[in-house]
Amino acid sequence: MIKVDGVSKHFGKIKAVDDITFEVQEQENLILLGTSGCGKTTTLKMINRLIEPTSGNIFINGKNIADEHPETLRRSIGYVLQNNGLFPHYTVAENIAIVPQLLNWDKKKTEKRLAELMEKLHLSADYRNVYPNELSGGQQQRIGLARALVSNPPVLLMDEPFGALDNVTRANIHKEFKALDELKRKTIIMVTHDVQEAFELGDRICLMDKGKIIQSGTPADLLFKPANKFIKDFLKDQRLQLEFKAIRLTDLWDLLPDGHKQINVSTLPASTDLWATLETFRFAGAETITISKNKNEIKTIVFEQLMSAFNQYKNKQAHE
Template sequence: MLKFEHVSKIYKGQKRAVNNLNLQMNEGEFICFIGPSGCGKTTTMKMINRLIEPTEGAIYLKEKNIMEMDPVELRRKIGYVIQQIGLFPHMTIEQNISLVPRLLRWPLEKQKKRASELLSLVNMTSDYLHRYPSELSGGQQQRIGVLRALAADQPLILMDEPFGALDPITRDSLQTELKKLQQKLNKTIVFVTHDMDEAIKLADRIVIMKDGEIVQFATPDEILRNPANEFVEEFIGRERLSQVQPHIQTVDQIMNPAPVTVTPNVFLSEAIRLMKQKRVDSLLVVNRNNKLEGYIDFEMIDQKRSQASRVAEVVEKDILKVETGTFVRDTIQTILKRGLKYVPVVDHDGRLVGIVTRTNLVDVVYDSIWGNDTEGIAQ
């Protein structure tokens, strides 16, 4: 998909901002560039769509040298998302999403259909199409920025710290959505970040740069297990829990496979009896096909018991969940950032298969840090 051959960028009278880059990115890969400020990661990204042109070497997009392509046509073939989002305030959401398809002269109906389809991918209804950016939250605006980059179905998307200005919870949610979108649509994404947690969560492979050069280019697990040198060790953080217990990879390995559940038609009095019997303060709500619909807890029941009689009337449907195969390291970060007690685990069809609790994670952390050596704790 994308190849760098001995690429350098030299500014007049300055040192090399990027020096002799050689790397290859495969179709459908999520590649993160990371490194300290001034390492050359953003310069590298901007050379891909010729916002900055390389001084030496060649960059190939699908085996074609980008310097032999018309720069305007090149940029229309590449999606681009920046931290400032760049939505046009005088345009509706539909018009913002359809910007590139309109430049490519897509039929109007095709533009409208594409915008509506993309909104549904991030759980936003078609009602948003006729709103303006000022009517949306920061997280919603960032979603639209991502969708605009996907609108013309470009195979390659560039993202320059797109979530850097968002609060931690919104950022975590958008990271999860973006990874799902990328896998579903099989896009190749080049993503610049300064956040190692973000790179580890999103990337298939990570490019760690320093002083304009690549220090290590590998999968997150390879980097965590075998950092190339002391700089990489210091940069990723020696304390990261994911470096230990390499045999524990996904939530499937640590989840409780029998969470306490209830169906929507159950009376609240029965739900309370079940909580008491199982000694829990909340229940996951599933339908007849075991699809997760939400949760209820004692406080919710107490607040609405005078006006509701069944679970369906009080269920909270906004619940964070992870799919089977999700890395434990990502779930640890999510639980810690959001202060959650647990996270349900579902299969690809949304059926509940288990639950990961803080206790599960404490066991992993305990074994990671102390192993079988309890003498140090006693002392």
Template sequence: MISLEGVSKSYGSKKAVDAVSLQANHKEILVLLGISGCGKTTTLKMINRLIEADTGTILIDGKNIKDQKPEHLRQSIGFVMQHSGLFPHYTVEQNIAITPNLLKWEKKKITDRTHELLEKLHLPESILKQYPNELSGGQQQRVGIARALIADTPVLLMDEPFGALDTITKQAIHNEFKNLDELKNKTTILVTHDVIEAFELGQRICLMDNGKIIQIGSPTEILYNPENEFVKDFFATNRLMLEHKIVSLKAIESFLKSPISAGAQQLVNKKSNVWEALQTLSIQNKYAEDYDVILHAFNHYRKLQAV
């Protein structure tokens, strides 16, 4: 759906992005991950021409973005930025309606779609007449997502969308974001420096450093088959938690020393990852034995994957 071929961007003598080539597949979430200054945000902004590439080609659905006017291109791409990027002098309702108004939607269509998104993002209708500075950080970010989703574009770009939120709020929005129906029909590229966020939201991860791509792969591939020591070291601090999050109960099923109880099976399913299962079972003491069985199986599994 999105293809970058040999794309570069320099500022003076410094190459912010150095001959980057990547593909974001149809209806997938691709995460650009790396520390500040690695080139991930510059790469993202070149896709909607907020920054113009010096060299290389960027295609969206097979069409060169240079063949379109930037304003027309951006109307076909949802964009969410850090700190929500809401216009402070517009109400929530006006912020959400910006793109539909540019596309000359009928007022009823805008209203209906706005209310639909408010419900999906767990926002009360009472905020529509409020201004961004009257909202909490979590509400502002949800409104920013609603604004990006309202036109139902095939492409969604997200630049550190949850970076300014506290951990609890961020986790709640992650869960809501992952369950949005709209995402199933979009190709999404998300920029973050947060390793946990990348593994929770990304179907594939593109790790960048010094303007170059170091490795692209699924969370499992990038963790268990690192391209080099840089990749291995990058995830070392969070490795155990990341493994808990990428390994499903189904993956460790053959390592269970005994079946988990019927009660535990009702609380978790094979599609759950080990992290979710252990979190759920830890709440109730009566499942302590099931907790230990799952943990033992996971430890056995991960030893075989160790690099």
């Protein structure tokens, strides 16, 4: 869906982005991860032509974005900012309806879509006529997301979308983000400096430093097959928690004992990560958990069996 080919951006003698290449598949969530000044936000802004590259090409769905008018391009791409970018003198409804107005939607179509998104994002209809400063940070961010999604664009760009939120609000929005069906149908590039967020939300991660991509791969690739010492050092302080978020039950499937479904136990899909599984054991009070895979395959495990499989998996990765 998105191809960045040999792209650079120079500001005078400073190479903000230095000859990077990557691709994003349809309906994939790619995270651009790195410290401040590594070039990730500049890269994002080049994809919707808020910044023009010094060299290289960017393609969306096979078309070179340089051949499109910038305003037309931006109307076909959802864009979410860290500070939500809402207009303070517009109501919630007016903020969300900006793009539909630019696209000349009729009032009925706009109203229907607005109501649909507010319901999906757990926003009461009572908020339609209030102004952004009357909302909490989490509510403002949901409005910013609704505005980006309202025209149903195939591509969504997100620049530190949850960076201004407190930890509790951010954790809740992460859960909503992963569950929202609208987002599962999008091709997403998200910028963050939060390693935990990248591992929780990303299908793949591009770890950047000094304008270059140091390694691109799945969260598990970065943890268990780091390209160099920089990658190891970048992740080492949070490694155990990252492992719990990167490894999913499906990765451990062959290491888990066979078992049949039992009554009155929690059931999780095999796509669940270890962190969420451990939370089920701890906070849901489950003594056993049933895992379902492909509808026909079922295993029931206790905590000790999960941790045994986790350790076997880690040992296996270490020796490959």
